[in-house]
Amino acid sequence: MRVDQGPGRGPVRVLIVDDSRTIRQLIRHRLQGDPRLVVVGEAEDPLVAREMIRNLSPDVLTLDVEMPRMNGLEFLERLMRLRPMPVVMISTETHENSRSAIEALALGAVDCIGKPAADRLPYGFRELADILVSAAGARLQGRVPHRAGVTPRDFLWNGKMVLVGSSTGGVDALECLLRGFPADCPPTLITQHMPPAFLASFARRLDGLVAPRVALAEEGAPIRQGEVRIAPGGTRHLALAPGPTCRLLEGEKRSGHRPSVDILFESAVSLAPKVVATVLTGMGRDGAEGMAALRAAGARCLAQDQASSVVWGMPRAALEMGGAERAVPLARMSAELLALTGRQSARSGVRG
Known part of the structure; x- marks a missing residue:
């Protein structure tokens, strides 16, 4: 997959x-x-990197999490405060480092990828060039501050579920979205492009930050109100099965990704009138075909707008293919989704 996004010169x-x-x-x-x-x-450590940034003015950094003299998180926090620039985190996929990588994304890093194991070094970083080109064109100013206490009141669920696809910039976007959901939110399934160890850490982080219960999806798990299930990734895609329940499908990458948003969306076509779908910030076109099929079958479909997207690739593709009805700013997305999944009498209680 080639990506033509970048700083432009x-x-x-x-x-x-x-x-x-x-x-x-x-x-x-x-x-x-x-x-x-x-x-x-x-640069072999952040102190050397600091001088190189001053002297070389790079467009984008790759940054390790664990380094001598100053760890990657501390350096990133200072960098985003004093000289914001696109950063792609590169981390071993251990539990501790995966948690740190998710914290880095919350601090403002654009993306994170896993370091290859020693026996896989010759095959590592094959997609890094595309990721860096995309990251260099990221809209760092598109980040939305997380506001405490902005939650809907008296939400009355109308039986519809929410499906979400996201990629680059999705950690921040999903946190913003789910902070606007009540504890009794509509059943929600999410496919976020990320290595499996990072997804596990991400689910744990969200579960401690937002009102609904958040966990990785499991095979056969029921899809219930008040619960958010995230695709676990690895060798499997997340799909919707009758019940409705979660289904984890072994398979090749689709639209360049595993888990794939297209597979999640297409699995819900038979239940389309009971579905509200959205595509958030991300590189590429994953989700555009599946959303077009969903909308044609009767689902309500939205996409994040350009101004609030870190990378406006996936939402733009969804709009261009006719899958998304309209573009919505991230700050209003949770309220829009709740309005479409709530009973009319409850909509006056939705704030966003």
Whole structure:
């Protein structure tokens, strides 16, 4: 998959920040043959990176989580406060590092990818070039502050469920969306593009931050009011099965991803009149075909607007294919979804 998003003038300037020389060399090797990118420097720790940023003005950084002298999270927090710029986190997929990578995304990193295991090094970072080009064109100003206490009152569910697809920038967008959901929210299924260890950490983080119950989807798990289920990823896609229940499908990547938003949406076509779907920020076109099929079968479908999207790829594709009815700012998305899944008498109690 080729991505043509970027800063717009010349190749994207990349600074690699990682304490492992092997990883730095592997990343450089992966990027050096791509005319859209140029590696302008390598730093073994954040203090060296700080000087290189001043001197080299890169368009995007790759940043390791665990490094000497200053860890990646502390450096990222300072960077986003003093000189915001696109950052892609690169982390081993251990429990602790996955949790840190999710914290980094919440702090403002655009995306995160896993480091390959030692026996998989020759195959690592194959999609990194596309991710960096997309990240370099990310709208950091599109982030929406999370407001405490903005929740609907007297929500009366009308029996419809919510399906959500998201990718680059989705950690922040999904947190914003779910903070606007009440504890008795409509049943919600989410496909977010992310490595499985990161998805597990993300689900745990959300469960502690928002009113509904949030967990990874499990095979055969019932889809119930007040619960949010997130695709676990790995070798499986999340789909909707009769019941309704969650179904986890082994299979190849679809639209370049596993889990795939298209597979989630297409699995719900037979239940389309009972579905409200949305595509949030993300790179590529995943979800556009599935949303078009859903809408044609009677589902209500929305897409995040350009101004609030970190990367306006997936929402734009959904609008262009006719799947999404209209674009909605992220700050209003939860209220829009609740209005479509709530009874008319409860809509006056929705705030967003």
